[in-house]
Amino acid sequence: MGEYGLLVGKADIRSAGPIAFGPEGILFLADNAAARIVAAQVNDPGPQADQEPFDVEQVDLSVASYLGCDPDDVAIRDLAVHPTSQNVYLSVQRGYGDEGRAVLVRVNRLDASVADVSLDGVPMAETALADAPAEDDERLDVTLPMDDEGEELQVGERTIRILRRPIRTSTITDMAYVDGHLLVAGLSNEEFSSKLRRIPFPFTDQVAHNNLEIFHVSHGKWETAAPIRAFVPYEGGRSILASYTCTPVVHFPLADLVPGTKTVGRTVAELGPVNQPLDMVSFERDDEEYLLVANSAHGLVKIACRDIDRQAALTQPKEPVGVPRELEDLRGIVRLGNLNGGHVLALQVGDGGRYHLRSLKTASL
Amino acid sequence: MLHVSWSTVRGTRCMRLEGVPSGAAVRVMTAATRDAVGLPAMAGTLVADSGDICFVGRYGFVDGTTYLVEVDGTVAAVLERPRVERERTTEVESIRPTAREVPRNLLRFYVLFSAPMSEGFSAQHVRLVDDAGDPIEEALLSLEHELWDADRSRLTVLLDPARIKRGLVTHSSIGYPLRSAEPFTVVVDEAFLDARGVPLHGSARRRYGVGGDERRRVDPEQWTMTLPSAGTLDPLIVGFDRPLDAGLLARCLRVVRPGDGTVDGDMEIGVEERSWRLAPKQEWEPGRYELLVDGILEDVAGNSVRRVFERELGAPDTADVPAAHDARLTFTLA
Numbered sequence: 247m248g249e250y251g252l253l254v255g256k257a258d259i260r261s262a263g264p265i266a267f268g269p270e271g272i273l274f275l276a277d278n279a280a281a282r283i284v285a286a287q288v289n290d291p292g293p294q295a296d297q298e299p300f301d302v303e304q305v306d307l308s309v310a311s312y313l314g315c316d317p318d319d320v321a322i323r324d325l326a327v328h329p330t331s332q333n334v335y336l337s338v339q340r341g342y343g344d345e346g347r348a349v350l351v352r353v354n355r356l357d358a359s360v361a362d363v364s365l366d367g368v369p370m371a372e373t374a375l376a377d378a379p380a381e382d383d384e385r386l387d388v389t390l391p392m393d394d395e396g397e398e399l400q401v402g403e404r405t406i407r408i409l410r411r412p413i414r415t416s417t418i419t420d421m422a423y424v425d426g427h428l429l430v431a432g433l434s435n436e437e438f439s440s441k442l443r444r445i446p447f448p449f450t451d452q453v454a455h456n457n458l459e460i461f462h463v464s465h466g467k468w469e470t471a472a473p474i475r476a477f478v479p480y481e482g483g484r485s486i487l488a489s490y491t492c493t494p495v496v497h498f499p500l501a502d503l504v505p506g507t508k509t510v511g512r513t514v515a516e517l518g519p520v521n522q523p524l525d526m527v528s529f530e531r532d533d534e535e536y537l538l539v540a541n542s543a544h545g546l547v548k549i550a551c552r553d554i555d556r557q558a559a560l561t562q563p564k565e566p567v568g569v570p571r572e573l574e575d576l577r578g579i580v581r582l583g584n585l586n587g588g589h590v591l592a593l594q595v596g597d598g599g600r601y602h603l604r605s606l607k608t609a610s611l
Numbered sequence: 612m613l614h615v616s617w618s619t620v621r622g623t624r625c626m627r628l629e630g631v632p633s634g635a636a637v638r639v640m641t642a643a644t645r646d647a648v649g650l651p652a653m654a655g656t657l658v659a660d661s662g663d664i665c666f667v668g669r670y671g672f673v674d675g676t677t678y679l680v681e682v683d684g685t686v687a688a689v690l691e692r693p694r695v696e697r698e699r700t701t702e703v704e705s706i707r708p709t710a711r712e713v714p715r716n717l718l719r720f721y722v723l724f725s726a727p728m729s730e731g732f733s734a735q736h737v738r739l740v741d742d743a744g745d746p747i748e749e750a751l752l753s754l755e756h757e758l759w760d761a762d763r764s765r766l767t768v769l770l771d772p773a774r775i776k777r778g779l780v781t782h783s784s785i786g787y788p789l790r791s792a793e794p795f796t797v798v799v800d801e802a803f804l805d806a807r808g809v810p811l812h813g814s815a816r817r818r819y820g821v822g823g824d825e826r827r828r829v830d831p832e833q834w835t836m837t838l839p840s841a842g843t844l845d846p847l848i849v850g851f852d853r854p855l856d857a858g859l860l861a862r863c864l865r866v867v868r869p870g871d872g873t874v875d876g877d878m879e880i881g882v883e884e885r886s887w888r889l890a891p892k893q894e895w896e897p898g899r900y901e902l903l904v905d906g907i908l909e910d911v912a913g914n915s916v917r918r919v920f921e922r923e924l925g926a927p928d929t930a931d932v933p934a935a936h937d938a939r940l941t942f943t944l945a
Binding site for chain 2: 281304307310317319343345349360361414415418434437438439463516518520542
């Protein structure tokens with residue numbers, strides 16, 4: 247995997263976060279507790295899959311049984327589908343606190359069996375999130391903690407007190423690979439901003455990631471920033487539809503983004519009150535591209551990409567709002583992925599609180 | 612006679628199986644999933660040790676979980692991993708801001724714990740209540756990914772920005788989470804588990820009054836500076852025109868002496884996050900200094916040096932600060 251700068255090593259993932267496939271079966275794993283992203287070759291063993299659906303009832307029970315815990319001790323944080331075998335990868339946190347373990351689980355497409363995926367002795371690379379200050383950063387002295395926490399460090403003739411584990415962190419909420427770059431959305435635990443990082447892959451030593459801040463306008467009157475919770479590239483990566491924690495769904499063309507300049511996206515929809523975007527996916531049907539938005543309060547929201555282009559920026563708050571959309575009778579969906587051309591894969595919470603993998607036929611969506 | 616017990620093998624916790632017939636098939640299941648069909652056995656390895664067979668779980672065993680040991684397809688033993696009773700020692704050290712009154716459009720607060728905590732519990736155990744003790748519903752942003760510092764001892768809690776931002780459906784339909792002149796209390800209840808899985812030593816509360824909206828950009832030109840005399844160790848004191856964000860204040864301000872780098876010293880955030888002071892390690896030299904302000908520094912409502920939280924288009928007083936995002940205040944000590 248020299249082409250991608252991967253070296254055989256071991257990735258100890260401290261916390262299970264978002265995952266996304268990149269080129270040639272390389273999986274990106276966000277490790278929020280360690281403020282880094284790992285790229286690992288998962289050596290998927292599966293054969294080329296066909297266009298059939300794939301459904302697994304109570305997948306969380308299988309994972310719990312395999313990991314030796316009660317189902318309530320399993321949190322499925324994300325899913326990703328291997329592009330050729332269609333094996334399903336789950337980013338799982340088992341237990342909590344000191345007993346918490348981050349485990350990458352593979353659900354076999356052929357027989358729905360589950361197994362953990364070793365990240366020891368596989369080709370891998372990692373990149374630290376730029377927010378963590380470097381030890382020789384001249385501004386380390388302003389990472390002074392409140393009170394007397396931290397430790398003293400001698401830098402030249404100066405003694406400074408630093409926090410080795412910075413209190414400022416970034417929590418990655420979504421990732422996607424587009425054309426040599428990993429796009430990463432996240433929330434800071436301090437400042438309120440809508441940064442989208444564009445990290446070149448293969449990872450380089452450059453600490454400064456390409457940070458893009460995309461503002462959006464609420465109803466033609468108020469221009470604001472907010473963290474991007476979920477996003478999806480479409481039109482072959484030329485466009486991004488991003489969904490913000492304050493619920494607007496915003497379009498911006500990726501090519502137009504220039505670091506250091508201000509970008510204002512076009513608000514094309516709102517998800518409505520007391521709702522949070524959870525995940526997004528794009529799919530094609532009859533040569534048309536569509537987007538699905540999973541959210542915490544309603545069924546899946548479907549948006550035709552052609553409607554996004556037609557949609558003028560929203561100017562009045564009202565509900566339903568924005569581009570034409572359909573509230574599908576598909577509730578409880580928390581994660582989405584592309585299974586194959588004919589199906590979108592959804593992780594759905596059922597009535598009893600159990601999680602199921604469901605294939606949604608694109609022809610019926 | 613088969614006997615199964617908790618034990619260790621080569622320093623790792625295991626189930627020790629004594630009296631297992633040679634060649635028997637052994638697998639471990641969890642009791643909670645025993646009635647489901649076709650579930651996988653617990654991942655782990657069987658190790659021969661002193662004539663016994665030891666099962667070592669690949670990810671360890673979880674306290675409070677009941678396990679079934681199957682030998683040749685029959686449940687041969689039921690074993691519960693005991694939940695260790697530990698003393699409640701972790702507590703809430705503080706809730707910030709420390710101001711007695713916050714603006715109606717308050718964006719975030721911090722909860723500082725005395726030890727690392729478990730993730731995944733903040734939605735159940737942190738809430739806002741009014742003076743009657745009733746919860747203020749849907750006030751806090753519900754996040755799957757909680758916002759912790761690296762060692763999980765400081766939690767950042769956001770009020771739902773969709774309710775604060777003007778023009779959004781959520782804001783226009785249900786309005787601000789807070790109401791001016793209606794005090795509220797942040798409550799962290801004791802069931803919040805620390806990293807060991809132990810509840811807090813006690814619950815914590817902080818009550819706030821609620822003022823009007825704060826929509827102005829943070830403007831360092833409005834700050835006051837109390838200058839020390841050269842040749843002393845007296846602190847430089849910077850006073851703000853409003854409370855600023857406690858988390859960002861700890862790292863957004865520094866003093867430099869042109870040509871001589873950053874002034875080394877102890878920083879302290881003042882009462883109600885309304886001031887900041889720097890006591891130098893070495894006596895102040897006479898001459899010119901600069902207070903550098905990182906442009907991301909915010910007040911408690913999310914307005915920063917660079918921009919207001921929400922900019923009203925066409926209103927000149929809310930324009931962003933262009934290009935150079937950071938601010939710089941100069942002063943001279945004699």
